[in-house]
Amino acid sequence: MNYLNKKTVEDIDVAGKHVLVRCDFNVPMKDGVITDTKRIVGALPTIKYLVDHNAKVILCSHMGRPHNIFNDVVKLDKKEKKKIDAMPEAEQAEATAKALEAAKGDVKKFSLAPVAAELSKLLGKEVIMAKDVVGPDAKAKAAALKDGEVLMLENVRFHAEETKNDPDFAKALASMAEIYVNDAFGTAHRAHASTAGVADYLPAVCGYLIQKEISIMGGALENPKRPFVAILGGAKVSDKIGVINNLIEKVDTLIIGGGMAYTFFKALGHEIGTSICEDDKVELAKEMMDKAKAKGINFLIPVDNVVATEYSADSEWKIVDSDDIPEGWMGLDIGPKSRELFANAVKNAGTVVWNGPMGVSEWENFANGTIAVAKAVADSNAISIIGGGDSAAAVEKLGFADKMTHISTGGGASLEFLEGLELPGIACLNEK
Numbered sequence: 151m152n153y154l155n156k157k158t159v160e161d162i163d164v165a166g167k168h169v170l171v172r173c174d175f176n177v178p179m180k181d182g183v184i185t186d187t188k189r190i191v192g193a194l195p196t197i198k199y200l201v202d203h204n205a206k207v208i209l210c211s212h213m214g215r216p217h218n219i220f221n222d223v224v225k226l227d228k229k230e231k232k233k234i235d236a237m238p239e240a241e242q243a244e245a246t247a248k249a250l251e252a253a254k255g256d257v258k259k260f261s262l263a264p265v266a267a268e269l270s271k272l273l274g275k276e277v278i279m280a281k282d283v284v285g286p287d288a289k290a291k292a293a294a295l296k297d298g299e300v301l302m303l304e305n306v307r308f309h310a311e312e313t314k315n316d317p318d319f320a321k322a323l324a325s326m327a328e329i330y331v332n333d334a335f336g337t338a339h340r341a342h343a344s345t346a347g348v349a350d351y352l353p354a355v356c357g358y359l360i361q362k363e364i365s366i367m368g369g370a371l372e373n374p375k376r377p378f379v380a381i382l383g384g385a386k387v388s389d390k391i392g393v394i395n396n397l398i399e400k401v402d403t404l405i406i407g408g409g410m411a412y413t414f415f416k417a418l419g420h421e422i423g424t425s426i427c428e429d430d431k432v433e434l435a436k437e438m439m440d441k442a443k444a445k446g447i448n449f450l451i452p453v454d455n456v457v458a459t460e461y462s463a464d465s466e467w468k469i470v471d472s473d474d475i476p477e478g479w480m481g482l483d484i485g486p487k488s489r490e491l492f493a494n495a496v497k498n499a500g501t502v503v504w505n506g507p508m509g510v511s512e513w514e515n516f517a518n519g520t521i522a523v524a525k526a527v528a529d530s531n532a533i534s535i536i537g538g539g540d541s542a543a544a545v546e547k548l549g550f551a552d553k554m555t556h557i558s559t560g561g562g563a564s565l566e567f568l569e570g571l572e573l574p575g576i577a578c579l580n581e582k
């Protein structure tokens with residue numbers, strides 16, 4: 151998908167205008183404290199540009215997946231509902247009432263107020279917080295904004311109309327501004343009112359974060375410095391089929407690690423013990439390997455594995471070759487020979503795209519494959535692009551973030567971009 155011809159904030163006169171900026175401020179929180187500010191820091195260049203150019207800045211974002219509080223409809227979380235459905239019928243009514251009551255009290259944790267406070271610190275200026283999204287408080291505060299001032303609306307997902315891409319809700323958002331800027335890369339794969347719908351009613355351009363994400367990732371896909379190496383890991387083949395399909399057409403080397411690899415082992419006829427496997431994807435794994443062979447791509451899967459007796463952080467473990475996984479053992483990481491094999495493939499790469507850990511990297515005993523790959527990518531001279539999600543978290547935790555060319559701020563969005571899918575939040579923006 152080529153989005154490089156989209157208008158940016160620099161292509162439009164923002165001085166004195168109300169500018170509605172959609173950011174992805176869906177940051178991880180624990181006990182009311184933001185645990186990773188990457189997405190807020192990522193939004194700063196656009197916000198600073200608008201402030202410096204005397205715009206009246208109105209920021210909006212979602213946070214989590216809350217209930218529709220403004221219509222007073224509180225719905226149960228999917229997981230909660232499943233739990234209640236599994237209860238004996240006689241207990242369900244009481245459990246539902248209790249859960250609904252608890253869900254009402256939950257709403258505060260989805261407020262963007264902590265983000266406004268953090269942003270204010272990072273910007274070194276006040277960020278005015280609205281009590282609602284398109285209600286009287288937001289409208290009054292937006293109308294009163296002076297040039298260079300910044301307002302944060304409440305969580306757009308407090309309205310069910312947001313995720314439904316309801317035109318009236320999009321219009322209500324648009325009515326507060328004269329220009330729309332989308333800089334929410336992490337939410338660009340969603341066709342919601344504030345990420346796409348609003349562009350029907352205002353001149354619509356992208357911010358610097360979206361521009362950076364698409365120019366680096368788009369550049370790698372369209373015109374990669376070769377050899378181009380893709381490393382895919384994580385739990386499931388089904389999550390990455392689209393990415394494999396798209397990248398197999400472009401790369402010189404495709405490396406498959408993590409839980410995904412065991413479906414490929416099965417396709418090769420190996421015994422995989424109790425390793426994670428998607429039986430309905432074995433045939434597809436075979437097809438992928440045949441395709442890679444036909445295209446002359448270097449296709450690498452682990453040659454050895456760290457196997458464990460149970461899925462737990464302190465399980466007994468040992469190292470075995472890939473065609474020698476014993477009955478009752480499960481592969482939780484790639485082994486030392488695979489680490490070397492993968493590191494060697496990365497060493498002379500021109501471009502590396504990496505998405506998904508090589509094993510259960512959350513647990514120390516099964517993190518060495520992911521550490522080795524992160525180190526190899528960091529030590530290479532390649533243009534290195536890390537998809538969001540768990541691989542980004544691993545790279546950051548291991549202290550290699552500074553050595554990577556780009557760590558995407560979007561998990562789902564970067565995957566869809568690498569799949570070559572259209573991102574509605576970018577497709578809706580005006581062309582130059």
Ligand SMILES: Nc1ncnc2c1ncn2[C@@H]1O[C@H](COP(=O)(O)OP(=O)(O)O)[C@@H](O)[C@H]1O
Nearest residue numbers: 384385408409481482506508509510539540541
């Ligand atoms: N061998 C394995 N067995 C089971 N789970 C695994 C294995 N390897 C990796 N995983 C799990 O995969 C998950 C990450 O996968 P995924 O969400 O696809 O990655 P990303 O977020 O980077 O796209 C992690 O929770 C990790 O524990």
Ligand SMILES: O=C(OP(=O)(O)O)[C@H](O)COP(=O)(O)O
Nearest residue numbers: 174176336337538560561562563
């Ligand atoms: O955190 C997000 O997605 P990600 O975890 O895939 O990066 C985005 O804010 C999108 O959120 P959503 O998946 O609730 O639409």
